[in-house]
Amino acid sequence: MALQVIGAGFGRTGTLSLKMALETLGFGPCYHMVEVIQHPEHAPVWQQATRGNPVDWDALLDGYRSGVDWPLCAFWSPLAERYPDAKVILSERDPKTWFKSASETIFQLLDTAPDGNSAQGSMARELILERTFDGRHLDEAHAIAVYKAHRQAVIEGLPADRLLRFRAADGWAPLCNFLGVPVPDSPYPRVNSTDEFTRTIGASRPTSSSEP
Numbered sequence: 006m007a008l009q010v011i012g013a014g015f016g017r018t019g020t021l022s023l024k025m026a027l028e029t030l031g032f033g034p035c036y037h038m039v040e041v042i043q044h045p046e047h048a049p050v051w052q053q054a055t056r057g058n059p060v061d062w063d064a065l066l067d068g069y070r071s072g073v074d075w076p077l078c079a080f081w082s083p084l085a086e087r088y089p090d091a092k093v094i095l096s097e098r099d100p101k102t103w104f105k106s107a108s109e110t111i112f113q114l115l116d117t118a119p120d121g122n123s124a125q126g127s128m129a130r131e132l133i134l135e136r137t138f139d140g141r142h143l144d145e146a147h148a149i150a151v152y153k154a155h156r157q158a159v160i161e162g163l164p165a166d167r168l169l170r171f172r173a174a175d176g177w178a179p180l181c182n183f184l185g186v187p188v189p190d191s192p193y194p195r196v197n198s199t200d201e202f203t204r205t206i207g208a209s210r211p212t213s214s215s216e217p
Contacts, residue, residue: 006068006070007090008069008091009092010070010184011071011077011088012078012094013093013095013096014074014078014094015152016075017098017106017111018097019096020037020078020096021037022173022193022194023094023173024073024074026177026194027071027073029189030184031070032071032184034071035069036069036071036072037072037073037077038075038129041125041129045124050065052124052132055131055136056131062084062087073096075132076132079132079136085167092167092183093159093167094168094171095169096171096173100153103149111133112134112143115130115133115134137151171183177193
């Protein structure tokens with residue numbers, strides 16, 4: 006099964022809601038950072054990709070029809086090349102609102118989590134904090150500049166008919182029109198607020214001794 010939808014938006018741009026939406030529309034399973042937490046064996050592969058080493062995308066993403074959030078969004082370009090028929094969704098939100106949300110959730114977690122030395126934590130820190138934000142993730146001006154540069158690279162790197170710029174507030178209509186599927190009767194998912202983030206991540210972590 007080849008990837009059909011690639012999410013290019015950074016985490017905290019409504020990616021968990023988008024994951025649920027894509028799965029509702031029949032594009033599931035959808036890969037998300039939660040998958041890395043549940044599958045620690047994936048972390049070394051993402052770390053190799055972070056370091057610029059070759060990755061077998063087909064093996065890593067076997068069984069998934071779509072993917073959003075980190076780590077996948079950082080590799081939207083090679084994934085778009087590997088899966089030329091896949092459509093790309095750039096999830097967005099106001100940059101300042103995004104920074105506030107990211108700094109209170111993802112950045113705080115990676116800076117303080119006791120499992121930061123796990124395979125998943127090590128990969129996420131290297132990819133997000135070091136490689137993406139150069140260790141300056143709490144510098145608002147710098148982080149927002151990186152966010153905007155990433156957004157612009159996606160917009161300029163793809164033909165308009167292959168890319169959807171999407172905000173959760175847009176709801177089902179533009180998403181369904183872009184993907185060529187009917188609009189569901191149910192409301193568009195609204196999940197993973199800042200308050201929900203810690204509970205979601207905590208609930209996603211296995212409790213076995215092998216878990217980070």
